[in-house]
Amino acid sequence: MIACHGIGKTYGHFQVLRDVNLAIAEGECFALFGPNGSGKTTLLKVLATLERPSTGHFEILGMHGLKDKEAIRANLMFLAHGTHLYDELNARENLAFALALRGHHPTDRDVKRALDRVTIGAFADMKVRHYSAGMKKRLALAKTMLANPKILLLDEPFTALDTAGTEILREYVRERLSDNGTVLLSTHDYDKTRPIASRAGILRHGALQETAIEELQSDDLV
Amino acid sequence: MTSFNVIRWIVWKDFVTELRSRETISSMVFFALIVILIFSFSFSMDQQAAREVIAGIMWVAFAFTGIIGLGKSFSTELQNDCLEALQMVPEAKGAIYLGKVAANFAFMFLVEILLFPMFVILFNLEVVEEISLLLLVFFLATVGLSAIGTLFSALTVQIRAREVMLPILLLPLVVPVMIAAVEATKGALNGDPLAMYEQWLELLVIYDVVFTVVSFWMFEFVMDS
Amino acid sequence: MTNLYIRWGGVCVVAIVLIVLTYNHYRDNLANLAPRQVKQEAPAGDIRVLGMVQGGTLETHGAGEATFTLLGESASLQVQYEGPPPDNLRELKILILIGRWNAATQVFEARDIGIVPNYGFIAGAYLLGLLPLALLLFAMNRRVNFLYDEIKTSKLYEEE
Amino acid sequence: MTIHRVIRKVQRFEGWFGGGAVLCLVAGLYLGLIGSPPDYYQGEVVRIMYIHVPLAHTSLLGYTVLAVGSLWYLWKRDPIVDNMCQAVAALSAVFTALALGTGMIWGKPTWDTWWTWDARLTSFTVLLLILIGYLMLRTFVDDPEKEARYGAILAIVGFVDLPIIHFSVEWWRTLHQPQSISMRGVSISSGLLVPLLFMSVGMSLLFSYMLMVRTQLLYLDRLLHAKKGRLLSQFHLSKFDS
Numbered sequence: 054m055i056a057c058h059g060i061g062k063t064y065g066h067f068q069v070l071r072d073v074n075l076a077i078a079e080g081e082c083f084a085l086f087g088p089n090g091s092g093k094t095t096l097l098k099v100l101a102t103l104e105r106p107s108t109g110h111f112e113i114l115g116m117h118g119l120k121d122k123e124a125i126r127a128n129l130m131f132l133a134h135g136t137h138l139y140d141e142l143n144a145r146e147n148l149a150f151a152l153a154l155r156g157h158h159p160t161d162r163d164v165k166r167a168l169d170r171v172t173i174g175a176f177a178d179m180k181v182r183h184y185s186a187g188m189k190k191r192l193a194l195a196k197t198m199l200a201n202p203k204i205l206l207l208d209e210p211f212t213a214l215d216t217a218g219t220e221i222l223r224e225y226v227r228e229r230l231s232d233n234g235t236v237l238l239s240t241h242d243y244d245k246t247r248p249i250a251s252r253a254g255i256l257r258h259g260a261l262q263e264t265a266i267e268e269l270q271s272d273d274l275v
Numbered sequence: 276m277t278s279f280n281v282i283r284w285i286v287w288k289d290f291v292t293e294l295r296s297r298e299t300i301s302s303m304v305f306f307a308l309i310v311i312l313i314f315s316f317s318f319s320m321d322q323q324a325a326r327e328v329i330a331g332i333m334w335v336a337f338a339f340t341g342i343i344g345l346g347k348s349f350s351t352e353l354q355n356d357c358l359e360a361l362q363m364v365p366e367a368k369g370a371i372y373l374g375k376v377a378a379n380f381a382f383m384f385l386v387e388i389l390l391f392p393m394f395v396i397l398f399n400l401e402v403v404e405e406i407s408l409l410l411l412v413f414f415l416a417t418v419g420l421s422a423i424g425t426l427f428s429a430l431t432v433q434i435r436a437r438e439v440m441l442p443i444l445l446l447p448l449v450v451p452v453m454i455a456a457v458e459a460t461k462g463a464l465n466g467d468p469l470a471m472y473e474q475w476l477e478l479l480v481i482y483d484v485v486f487t488v489v490s491f492w493m494f495e496f497v498m499d500s
Numbered sequence: 501m502t503n504l505y506i507r508w509g510g511v512c513v514v515a516i517v518l519i520v521l522t523y524n525h526y527r528d529n530l531a532n533l534a535p536r537q538v539k540q541e542a543p544a545g546d547i548r549v550l551g552m553v554q555g556g557t558l559e560t561h562g563a564g565e566a567t568f569t570l571l572g573e574s575a576s577l578q579v580q581y582e583g584p585p586p587d588n589l590r591e592l593k594i595l596i597l598i599g600r601w602n603a604a605t606q607v608f609e610a611r612d613i614g615i616v617p618n619y620g621f622i623a624g625a626y627l628l629g630l631l632p633l634a635l636l637l638f639a640m641n642r643r644v645n646f647l648y649d650e651i652k653t654s655k656l657y658e659e660e
Numbered sequence: 661m662t663i664h665r666v667i668r669k670v671q672r673f674e675g676w677f678g679g680g681a682v683l684c685l686v687a688g689l690y691l692g693l694i695g696s697p698p699d700y701y702q703g704e705v706v707r708i709m710y711i712h713v714p715l716a717h718t719s720l721l722g723y724t725v726l727a728v729g730s731l732w733y734l735w736k737r738d739p740i741v742d743n744m745c746q747a748v749a750a751l752s753a754v755f756t757a758l759a760l761g762t763g764m765i766w767g768k769p770t771w772d773t774w775w776t777w778d779a780r781l782t783s784f785t786v787l788l789l790i791l792i793g794y795l796m797l798r799t800f801v802d803d804p805e806k807e808a809r810y811g812a813i814l815a816i817v818g819f820v821d822l823p824i825i826h827f828s829v830e831w832w833r834t835l836h837q838p839q840s841i842s843m844r845g846v847s848i849s850s851g852l853l854v855p856l857l858f859m860s861v862g863m864s865l866l867f868s869y870m871l872m873v874r875t876q877l878l879y880l881d882r883l884l885h886a887k888k889g890r891l892l893s894q895f896h897l898s899k900f901d902s
Contacts, residue, residue, distance in 0.1 A: 626689075632754065632758060637873065654884065
């Protein structure tokens with residue numbers, strides 16, 4: 054459950070977000086469309102407690118976004134554009150490190166299952182430095198799967214993923230939704246998003262306008 | 276217990292990364308060697324003069340190599356936006372800080388241990404008896420440098436012109452460490468009785484304690500919006 | 501804007517008054533005579549003479565007594581010093597002697613030694629201390645007034 | 661937001677601070693330059709003290725204000741407190757630089773040297789470096805929120821460091837320098853104390869007045885940006901209109 058109340062954010066001279074109001078219930082997947090530079094990533098960063106909003110406040114799972122940050126972080130995963138992976142570590146070590154910081158200690162079997170699910174099990178002992186962009190994305194997805202958060206924030210999840218990867222991601226999102234999770238994703242790709250999104254909205258110059266997903270035209274999504 | 280785990284994992288990660296890339300320590304060591312070389316060209320010294328200035332040269336070299344290491348410590352976190360992941364770790368800012376301090380301390384101390392024989396050889400020092408005291412001075416000063424340096428490394432990594440700003444912000448603040456370390460090293464190298472430079476060791480201990488606490492507290496504000 | 505002129509006009513007036521007072525005080529109490537003036541005018545009473553101790557003429561007799569020649573521009577004085585033991589009496593030193601001119605013996609009877617006052621340093625310090633502050637304050641006031649006007653006249657941003 | 665109300669209330673008495681500063685400074689200047697006797701050892705040069713010492717005191721006072729304001733900012737996250745911190749840092753830097761400059765001028769006739777690594781001069785130089793670092797740091801951050809937060813962190817760490825720097829430098833000087841060359845030369849008698857007191861009070865008042873003006877300046881700057889839509893913040897716009 055995510056609820057934003059009048060969130061605004063400014064960087065230097067730029068107003069990136071203005072008065073964003075948004076409520077996403079459990080089991081819903083909200084797709085955030087919008088042209089480049091419209092503030093999609095900033096909104097996700099604010100909700101991921103990485104940036105402090107200049108105005109307004111938000112609640113995640115009923116917890117205040119500025120006061121209960123630590124509790125929110127424990128229940129939230131942010132699959133960002135940068136993949137949060139260390140180039141010098143291999144896949145297993147990356148997973149072990151990232152999850153250990155969050156207090157999880159997955160068994161080898163869990164790790165193997167997750168890696169197999171994103172079909173990079175064969176490269177488990179390879180340094181991430183040598184991974185392609187799509188493989189990195191899959192590894193980040195595997196990390197998210199192991200952490201299994203209630204709230205999932207996805208920043209342009211389909212870029213760099215091939216058709217099979219996209220299907221794996223959508224399958225995982227559906228699984229989270231059926232498990233009463235909440236998903237917020239930003240994307241440019243209407244066709245890939247359509248099957249999983251239950252609601253949609255367009256950000257323009259930092260202002261959010263909610264639209265029924267059926268009414269969206271592809272030229273809206275420039 | 277969780278905090279201890281986080282510290283351990285951070286140190287482990289930094290060490291494994293360093294072992295595989297060998298970026299930080301090698302660049303620190305070679306930079307320091309160049310500094311030593313340039314200093315020995317700049318001053319033509321006999322052994323008596325060397326004893327007077329060697330402590331200063333040593334700590335200038337250590338401070339600048341330390342700043343290289345500290346800068347690397349967080350700039351490696353920028354690849355793939357790993358810093359964001361660290362910021363989002365729940366309830367572990369202090370542990371991350373301590374882990375980073377431990378890793379930075381280990382790198383800097385290691386480099387100092389590697390460089391010290393160079394000084395001994397190149398400047399003909401006789402240090403056999405005072406070696407334990409010198410190590411104590413190195414230890415205390417390096418704790419201070421890494422405690423406050425880690426905080427400012429994390430702070431400057433998120434701004435523009437970070438390579439310039441780290442030394443600009445850090446060096447005025449570590450003036451006491453530099454003075455105390457130079458004086459204590461000089462005392463130890465001259466073979467003075469401990470009582471003559473005890474106060475500098477005390478100053479280092481005070482600095483270490485104060486700035487570990489203050490930086491531990493402030494690190495939360497650096498990482499957390 | 502008038503407010504500004506009143507404020508800074510006041511500061512100027514105060515500064516001028518201060519300068520005049522200081523100058524008067526300086527002329528009355530602290531002006532030093534040159535050896536040439538002493539010889540020509542032969543003033544009675546206590547005077548202050550500024551000059552340099554000529555090299556090779558200083559002879560000290562005991563703790564607080566000395567004789568030497570004080571060198572000024574185009575004239576010099578015989579000086580007999582009797583007073584507190586001087587710290588800074590040495591050859592080639594520029595100093596101020598406080599004492600009386602004995603016209604009969606043509607000897608200056610000094611009883612104290614003052615240091616050269618260095619008014620240049622004092623004036624420099626005060627100018628350096630106060631002038632930048634005044635300029636900064638002036639610039640900030642102007643900027644504040646400018647911002648007030650700007651905020652009043654500028655329009656709220658509206659998206660096209 | 662009580663701090664807003666406090667600031668507004670104080671701001672209303674801005675003129676009193678300015679006027680008081682002028683009165684005290686004029687009285688102090690008269691007493692210092694004319695009304696007081698020259699020092700026994702230093703002669704007339706001692707009059708530089710009446711401008712040097714108040715400048716130095718005031719810059720230290722400013723740094724204290726900066727540290728307290730920074731703590732307050734980290735606690736309440738109130739943007740106007742941050743404006744105050746930025747203003748006080750710039751002013752403290754100016755006062756510190758002027759204190760160093762007048763100190764150097766004082767040093768020339770007294771010790772016949774423009775610069776000596778005296779403990780106080782050295783620690784003031786470090787203080788100036790920290791303040792310049794603070795101001796530089798603030799120009800290198802894009803996000804105003806981050807700018808304020810990082811500045812506050814640096815200010816607090818620097819404030820904790822200041823006494824340690826001072827003690828370390830003082831110990832260091834006592835090792836390397838005969839005691840005769842030291843700022844302690846002046847023994848302050850009551851005749852010297854009165855003008856010093858006036859100048860100190862006057863400088864503090866002047867500093868407060870300048871601080872108010874500068875805080876106002878930075879606040880208005882922010883408002884102008886806001887009004888032009890570049891840095892819109894509903895909360896502060898409503899403050900300005902009311």
